[in-house]
Structure formats: structure tokens, C-alpha cells
Amino acid sequence: MSTSVKSAPPPTGVEDRTAVTPRPAPRGGWRRALRRDWQLYSLAVLPLLFFLVFRYLPMIGNVIAFRRFEPGGSMFGEDWVGLRYVRMFLSDPTFWQVFRNTLWLGGLTLVFCFPIPIVLALLLNEVHRRSLKRFVQSVSYLPHFLSIVIVAGLTLQMLATDGPVNHALAWLGHDEIRFIQEPGWFRTIYVGSEIWQTAGWGTILYLAALTTIDEDLYEAARIDGANRWQQIWHVTLPGIRPTMITLLILNVGTFMAVGFEKVLLLYNPLTYPTADVISTYVYRTGVESNSFSYAAAIGLFEAVIGLVLITSANTLSRRTVGTSLW
Numbered sequence: 001m002s003t004s005v006k007s008a009p010p011p012t013g014v015e016d017r018t019a020v021t022p023r024p025a026p027r028g029g030w031r032r033a034l035r036r037d038w039q040l041y042s043l044a045v046l047p048l049l050f051f052l053v054f055r056y057l058p059m060i061g062n063v064i065a066f067r068r069f070e071p072g073g074s075m076f077g078e079d080w081v082g083l084r085y086v087r088m089f090l091s092d093p094t095f096w097q098v099f100r101n102t103l104w105l106g107g108l109t110l111v112f113c114f115p116i117p118i119v120l121a122l123l124l125n126e127v128h129r130r131s132l133k134r135f136v137q138s139v140s141y142l143p144h145f146l147s148i149v150i151v152a153g154l155t156l157q158m159l160a161t162d163g164p165v166n167h168a169l170a171w172l173g174h175d176e177i178r179f180i181q182e183p184g185w186f187r188t189i190y191v192g193s194e195i196w197q198t199a200g201w202g203t204i205l206y207l208a209a210l211t212t213i214d215e216d217l218y219e220a221a222r223i224d225g226a227n228r229w230q231q232i233w234h235v236t237l238p239g240i241r242p243t244m245i246t247l248l249i250l251n252v253g254t255f256m257a258v259g260f261e262k263v264l265l266l267y268n269p270l271t272y273p274t275a276d277v278i279s280t281y282v283y284r285t286g287v288e289s290n291s292f293s294y295a296a297a298i299g300l301f302e303a304v305i306g307l308v309l310i311t312s313a314n315t316l317s318r319r320t321v322g323t324s325l326w
Contacts, residue, residue: 065297071290085297095281095298102277105263106255108191114251116195117202118244122232124203125210140200152265155193156180180266183274190266190275194259205243213239245323253310256302278302 034041060076065085067077089095120140127133143151159165159179166176179185213236221231237244260279267275278298286295318324 062296062300064293065300067293069293069296071292077293081293085294086301088294089298089301097273098276098278098281101274102256102258102279104274105187105190105258105277108187109194109258110251110255112191113194113198113202114248116199118206118240120199121203121206121210121240122236124207125236126228137200137203140203142200143197144201146197148259148261149265151193151197152262155189155266159189180268181270183271186267186271186275190259190262193262193266202247205247206240209240209243210236241321242323245317245321246325249310249313249317249325252313253306255309256306 064077066080066082068079068081069077124133124136127136157163161176161178161180165179170176177185179189217235217239218231221235226234256278258277258279260277260283263275263277263280264283267280279302282295282299282302285291285298314324314326
């Protein structure tokens with residue numbers, strides 16, 4: 001005859017030692033982390049100083065947009081003039097022409113330069129020969145390491161009246177085209193050179209994002225009968241969507257800040273009707289004409305528009321696709 005022995009419950013009042021009670025976070029944890037990893041935190045000193053000196057401290061100078069500034073006088077202007085310079089550029093027809101040119105160049109750059117790296121990354125991801133893939137990557141990355149001065153110089157030489165492009169047109173029986181002097185060609189030249197210089201480098205982040213996609217998802221899609229295009233549409237693109245949205249928000253934030261250096265190097269007085277943008281107009285107004293307060297007002301207006309654009313794009317992205325910068 002067997003008897004079963006039942007374990008008696010623990011007596012009341014006895015503490016259960018198996019239960020883990022959460023302990024409050026120790027005070028001064030960030031101080032201990034700073035002492036422990038001070039070498040790593042020291043790497044952030046120079047970047048923080050860079051942003052402090054060249055990004056945040058210059059914001060104080062925006063006060064001259066509301067004060068009359070004279071070279072050689074006070075750093076923050078002489079007299080308070082309120083919104084005088086804002087009213088001046090809002091009533092200036094030249095400013096609105098420059099504003100339209102900025103919208104055109106910024107929009108064309110966003111439409112063409114943003115999706116091309118994605119397409120190139122998807123194509124490279126389909127290449128299985130490592131030698132061919134590395135060759136294409138090296139050739140496409142190379143223009144990024146050229147300075148803007150070299151890129152602009154190559155563009156001007158290629159499209160000059162006696163340049164290789166016009167020689168090829170003459171060989172085909174066409175008349176020569178004055179690409180550099182005709183305003184109608186400037187936007188095409190600018191966007192084309194921007195694609196050539198930035199497309200390859202922009203694929204790096206997308207190729208890195210592609211490596212994080214689980215291969216089991218592709219296997220499941222193949223079992224369900226999906227072809228290669230359907231796998232790209234339903235697996236690859238959703239997998240890199242957070243990266244795409246993040247870069248899109250950043251590109252929208254710099255929508256108004258069209259490349260100042262490249263425009264300055266490529267344009268000339270003949271192409272001002274389509275080439276002159278806000279940044280180059282501010283440069284000519286402030287540096288060449290010594291109208292620093294007027295230029296500061298225009299620059300502040302451009303910065304406010306950029307802030308509104310990036311905030312709106314971030315909010316729209318968070319509400320629609322659930323991905324945002326903050």
C-alpha cells in the first residue's frame with residue numbers, strides 16, 4: 001500500500017527567496033558609465049564642438065535680420081528695424097524668381113536623385129558574381145570622392161562649345177549646342193551631374209539595409225509562388241522601408257538648400273533666369289553687395305521653410321507608415 005506525500009505550503013510570514021524583487025536604479029549611474037567608458041565618450045567631443053561652433057553659435061547672428069548692420073560697426077547691428085528687410089525681399093520680384101528656381105532645382109533633385117540609389121541597390125543585390133558587383137560598386141562610388149570643383153570643371157569641359165559632347169553632335173550631323181550659356185539646359189546639367197556624383201554613394205545604406213532582411217522571408221515567398229519581382233515588391237522594399245523613409249525625411253529637410261557650391265561653379269549671368277537659387281542670391285547680396293542684414297533675412301526665411309518641411313515630413317511619415325526620425 002502506497003501513500004502519497006503532499007508538500008506542505010510554505011508557512012505564512014516566511015519570505016519566498018525565489019522571488020526576485022526589482023531594485024531601484026542606482027543613483028549617479030551616468031557618472032559611473034562616464035568614468036568607465038570615458039574613452040568612448042571622448043570621441044564625441046570634437047563632433048559636438050563642431051556643431052556648437054559652426055551650427056549653433058552662428059544662430060546668434062540671425063539678429064541682424066531685424067537690425068541695421070554696417071561693416072565695421074557693432075557685431076549685432078546698429079539700430080532695430082523690425083521686419084523691414086523681410087518686407088523688402090517679399091516685395092522684390094528678383095527674390096521670387098530665385099525662390100521659384102530653388103523649388104525647381106530642389107524638386108528635380110528630390111525626384112531623380114532619391115529613387116535612383118534605391119534602384120541601383122536593388123540591381124546590385126541581384127548580381128551574384130562578386131567580381132562584377134565589386135567593379136560596378138567601385139565605378140559608381142568613385143565620383144563621390146571627387147571634389148565639387150573637379151566635378152564642375154569636368155562638366156564645363158565636357159559641355160563646352162568645343163567640348164566632346166558638341167564634337168559628337170557635329171559628327172552625327174547636328175548643330176552645336178551652347179549648353180553652358182543657355183538657361184534652358186542648366187537644370188538638366190545640374191541634376192545630371194548630381195546623379196552621377198551621388199547615386200553610387202547613396203546605395204551604401206540601402207545595401208547595408210538589404211543584408212538585414214531575413215532569408216526565410218524570401219524562402220516563404222518562393223514557396224507561395226512569388227516570382228522575383230513579387231519578392232522585391234513584397235519582401236525587399238518593406239524590409240528597407242525604414243531606411244528609405246529616414247533618408248527621404250532628411251532630403252526633404254534640405255529641399256531648399258540646393259547645392260550652393262555646384263550652382264556657384266556652374267552658373268553664369270546668362271543662366272541666372274533658371275540657375276540663380278536662394279543660396280547664391282544670398283551670397284551675392286551679402287558678400288558682394290555688403291547688404292548683410294538683407295541677406296540674413298533671406299537666409300532666415302530659407303531656414304524656417306526647411307524647418308517646416310522636415311517637421312511636416314516627419315509628422316506625415318509617423319502617421320502614415322509609422323516610421324519617423326523622432
